[in-house]
Amino acid sequence: MYGANSSSLTPRFFILNGIPGLEVAHIWISLSFCFMYIIAMVGNSGLMYLIIHEEALHRPMYYFLALLSFTDLTGSTTFVPNMLCIFWFSLKEIDFNACLVQMFFIHMLTAMESGVLMLMALDRYVAICYPLRYSTILTNAVITKVGLATFMRSVLIIMPFTFLIKRLPYCKGNLIHHTYCDHMSVAKLSCGNVKINAIYGLIAAVLVGGFDIFCISMSYTMIIRAVMNLSSVDARHKAFSTCTSHICAIVITYVPAFFSFFTHRFGEHTIPHHIHIFIANLYPLLPPTLNPIIYGVKTKQIREGVINCFLKRKIILNTR
Secondary structure, X not given: OOOEEOOOOEEOEEXXXXXXXXXXXXXXXXXXXXXXXXXXXXXXXXXXXXXXXXXXXXXXXXXHHHHHHHHHHHHHHOOHHHHHHHHHHOOOEEEHHHHHHHHHHHHHHHHHHHHHHHHHHHHHHHHHHOHHHHHHHOOHHHHHHHHHHHHHHHHHHHHHHHHHHHOOOEOOOOEEOOOOXXXXXXXXXXXXXXXXXXXXXXXXXXXXXXXXXXXXXXXXXXXXXXXXXXXXXXXXXXXXHOOHHHHHHHHHHHHHHHHHHHHHHHOXXXXXXXXXXXXXXXXXXXXXXXXXXXXXXXXXXXXXHHHHHHHHHHHHHHHO
């Protein structure tokens, strides 16, 4: 029975079918995603290396950026290599338990990224509204605690997804029209009641995305009020310029993510399925690809750190 246990109606494996309707373009899509993944790997690894080794970047803002890079790197790695195997080698089978593990890490790391963006907004709020107390408020101990709290929140909120999926009987086949194991894509193969899955998915989105966006909005409201009270135009421009990279990161993270989330639940009959699947593949990969570029271009200290790294390496090579 399609590799299923007949007594429990639990399949031994699922078949990930790629992007239905775009089979002809699979090779071009895969090359684009592979190129983005390479940029993400190089960019985020380089950013973390730079922040670790450049003493000038040992500040709260860059610690949060390193955490964002680590989250982006691990998040994209949870599905892109497997997706490329589907496109290039037709390796479409995935073990049931492996599917649950992949689903957990994809959603957990997506939630983690949202939490880190929220922490970075709070960092900008403290830096602009309380500049003299910045280093005393955001100590290394505080950064470690809030980072761990964000991680634990993501784990605890996403963990029920695996149990909600595992409890379901599957009698609608084992073919998933996707390139990775998404919660609702798997749940829709069940002949059981998936209303709880859909409701908890909305609750998780509110607890993570809704809460984080609220905190980000409140932070920027306070930032704008503080900046508007500055008498110097140059001071206002300088204060706002420290937030542009973060605002860009927020846009490229939340816009495609929420588009994918809501169309999956409410727009199935209005949005073509292949567009939804394409966006669902793009939203976890777009931020890891663009974040290092955005911060590298917009942040003077990172540009200087890159130059210093090359100069140090050149000096070392010349002395040999």
